[in-house]
Amino acid sequence: MSESLTLGSHLTIWIEAFVTLALFSFLYKDNPIYKFIEHVFAGLSAGYYAGLIGQSVIYPQLLDPLYSDFGGNWILLIPFGFGMMMLTRLTPIGPIPDLSWMSRWGLAITIGSTAGIFLISQLHGLVMPQTLDTFASFGRAGNTVEFAMAILTLVGVISTLVYFYFSKEHVGVIGRVAKVGIWFIMVAFGAQFGYTVMGRVSLLIGRMTFLIDKWIVGSMGSMFN
Amino acid sequence: MKRTVPIILAIGSGAILAIVFFLNPDFKLLFGVTSDNIKQEVLKWVTIVSGFTLILGVVSIFRVNMKAFQQKKTDRWYKMVTIVSLLAMAIPGVFPGPATEIGKTLYTYLPDWIGVYGSQNGIIVSWLFDHLDAPMMATMFATLAFYIASAAYRAFRARTLEATLLLAAALIVMFWRVPMGEAVLNAMSPDLPEWINTILMRGVNASVQRGIIIGAALGAASMSLRIILGIERIYLGKT
């Protein structure tokens, strides 16, 4: 691998290694190089969005259809108008007065339609099948272990829901069920924490693999061989 | 105009998308327009309008940084770094790709290399993203491994029964979920890894996550209903 690296590839790897180490340097303490890279990151990310909006919305969904067949696609001027109204958030600018209230129109369509989809999908796609399965698992149980698991699941679901139900004071029966709920929740959150550690370590492995395999072995190795 | 129209738009778009779920997609409403046609048109509009929020974000970042630079604050040059980086990525990125209808016309007047280097799939944007932006993002998240190790060491104490349950479950998962730990568990009993998966993950964990999913989904659905009924108006902001 190392022999075939071009000068450009070497340079790319060294730049990538530099930004990686610069960001890791924050672990020791904040410093100007870290800050510099941090600001480059913010700028590049924002710049990426600018290109993305052109390539994913403006050209394919608006300009291309309007340019190639305006008569058949004139209706797209309506969402285009709503989109432009979103930009009134940026007012007042120079002589343009404050028109930011107009941005609510586009926002309202987005929020409203998302609510429309959510209302159905959350109930039909999550609440109903998850509730049904909690009980259906008893019917599916083919042996004692599976039946015990069905009981465990039912107790876990109910006690978790009760724990997160704050409209009633957690005393008496509700208090005792909520107490069982917190035990279940703690075990689940512990498992989640274990998984989170795993995830974070994986990300570190990714960067370290780059530094060792590509930078030290790949680039530096080929230089000194 | 300022409040009534957006409320009507939110109620209208929300109600349409909720109602069409129950209708036959080919159900003709007016002038041969089917319920599915209406749904698709609304969704198409939503993807377009939502896209404009990204423009809003980019322009806001540019303005805030430009303002800070002009005000000659102590870190003004860092703000300039952000602005220059933003423009370095944005300028080549906004050129249309050669395959777009606009691009096909544009590159008969402009040299072809603009399309090769510019546009979202062009060499400049891809290089800047793959070799600067992506490693930066990955490294920032990679540092969390150090913080989480330090936090686990300092704060993860078996002070109470609940904390002990949390700690025990975390340690079991950390041990079980890696090959070396799995090998140790297998040596103790070949069924042990499977049992941990069944009881801890598919049992206790799944039941709690199910409770959370049901609770959160009910919350999301009721909030959606409030928006569609026009009760929830927080998205309108002040005034």
Added chain:
Amino acid sequence: MSENLRPMGFWEKVSKLDRRWIYSAVAITVIIPLIWRIDFPVGITPEAKQLFDAVEALPDGSTVMLTFDYYASALPETEPASRAALHHLFRKNCKVVTMTTIPLGGPTISERVTRDMAKLYDKVYGIDYVNLGYKANYVAVLSGMGSSIEDIYPADNSGTKLADLPIIQNIKNYDDIDFIFVVADNAIVDYWISIVNAQYNTPVGASVTAVSAPKYYPLVTSGQMTGLLGGMKGAAEYEIMVGKEAAAVKGMSVQSLVHFLIILMVIMGNVGYFVSRKKKPQAA
């Protein structure tokens, strides 16, 4: 005051260790196994096997949607899964439709990974695979593709009209897609299940980051989700089942050692805490 002047015992010192020592220990534990590899067999979980079996059971030439719903921050966990999935799909001559709901980098990552993998199997863009790219508002995108993909994506990621791509001629909506393989680092999986699977009955399997994996177990047990890969370990499992061991399998030995280090640190921290707590009343 005298408490402060009392020399610190071993366990007290341990429990007050400077964070930089911890950081150094983590860094060394990651670096060493990357240089001297120690391999342990990677066990296959039933959830991962279920996903592999579902893809394996698809007839050759089936149409599969592969999503790149992840940011670059999660690449070490997710990219190996995407690559392993593409090995599997291209090997089975599946028609692959890729898309992303991630604005920052999603289209670039999907373009890079898909084209890279397609070269290995001599697959032709537009005929064997297509990259739809990104569209804003994922709820609307997922819902809209149920009736017509072309309504939401009039053009692919490069701006080519969808109607001009041969692969799309037989793919109108989810009815024409045999399986959806979601690779994600966020809650988008919820919507693939609650909108797409629930309303259009297309089977959905997912590879997610370790952080979000526990959340999806109830969706697997209820049968709404066809298999689950959790984090780098999940990707390693898929790599092994596909027979293409790569980055994720390589990372497993490092993952093992770092987990052991963290477990050791947690135990030491607790011992230090209990020892110093026992000592305190005596000192007072």
